Amino acid sequence: MWEGAEGQRMATNEDLEELPGVGPATAEKLKENGFDGYQGIAVASPGELSNTADIGESSAADIIQAAREAADIGGFESGAAVLERREQIGKLTWGVEEVDELLGGGVETQSITEVYGEFGAGKSQVTHQLAVNVQLPKEHGGLEGSAIFVDSEDTFRPERIDQMVRGHDDDVLQDTMELFGMEDASVDNEDDLEVLVERFLDNIHVAKAFNSNHQILLAEKAKEIASESQDDEFPVRLLCVDSLTAHFRAEYVGRGELAERQQKLNKHLHDLMRVGDLNNTAVVVTNQVASNPDSFFGDPTQPIGGNILGHTSTFRIYLRKSKGDKRIVKLVDAPNLPDGEGVMRVEEGGLMDE
Secondary structure, eight states, X not given: OOXXXXXXXXXXXXXXXXXXXXXHHHHHHHHHTTOOSHHHHHTSOHHHHHHHHTOOHHHHHHHHHHHHHHHTOSSOOOHHHHHXXXXXXXXXXXXXXXXXXXXXXXXXXXXXXXXXXXXXXXXXXXXXXXXXXXXXXXXXXXXXXXXXXXXXXSOOOHHHHHHHHHTSOHHHHHHHHHHTTOTTOOTTOHHHHHHHHHHHHHTEEEEEOXXXXXHHHHHHHHHHHHHHTTTSSSOEEEEEEETSXXXXXXXXXXXXXXXXXXXXXXXXXXXXXXXXXXXXXXXXXXXXXXXXXXXXXXXXXXXXXXXXXXXXXSEEEEEEEOSTTEEEEEEEEOSSSOOEEEEEEXXXXXXXXX
């Protein structure tokens, strides 16, 4: 079990009324808005807490300071301690060798990976493939965990999961059957394969987001599910949001609403980041693009979401179409990796090497 998950579960059991200035009514308001532990309060701003709990900023500042002392955060730590924490990070395979090399081994846990591209570039193919791969044994690049899939564009298809499971090599499927406790099963038996596909689907928690507010609510629910799953046989190790920006783009139109959109998107992204940090989970979001008419040179395609999304995403990946079933995967931004490109194919069996 990951230590961060234990800390999160302890945090949800903390009595907020022990903080100075927090009575039953204030504690209830804080919990209703996602502040269910000292750590969440400790990293909030006085203005945010003031608006949430309907208290003065001075009182909010005192509550935050007390939470920081109780949660023992806000200090510095050694580089060695950071390295030790980084060693707990998992790498989730795409199943495409060239792309895994590009990403330094795969998609990282405790990070947000943004995948953007135009319609038909393969963004949803990536989220489906990762929802399958996260369940594989670690020796095959998986994380032996389950997935949460927040679907805002009606893209999730169980049939596609079926195809991608069957698209794996027989030795991978056989080892996965053993991992799932299907020791007597065989990849040569169609009934056993159908049971295996059902097991994969059972380990994917899907929720359809009907608007941006519902999507934000689902991110908070995902935090609960991920935290509660950490003692399970297959803890949540992947959170996909496909697409992150569709509802925000449709509901907040024009420059007059841009500030409010970006503010809500920023809070949503930090909720997602918290799921990854506290539960050692990989967070993968897809993003739509827009064409920049002022671009005379190079690719005019730009991801939407502005600087807030650009700064919050740890890894940014640009997908674009090539000939036939080929897709170009470009690593646009990463804190510790050089920019580069890889090629993959989108086939019936899933994402494949070129």
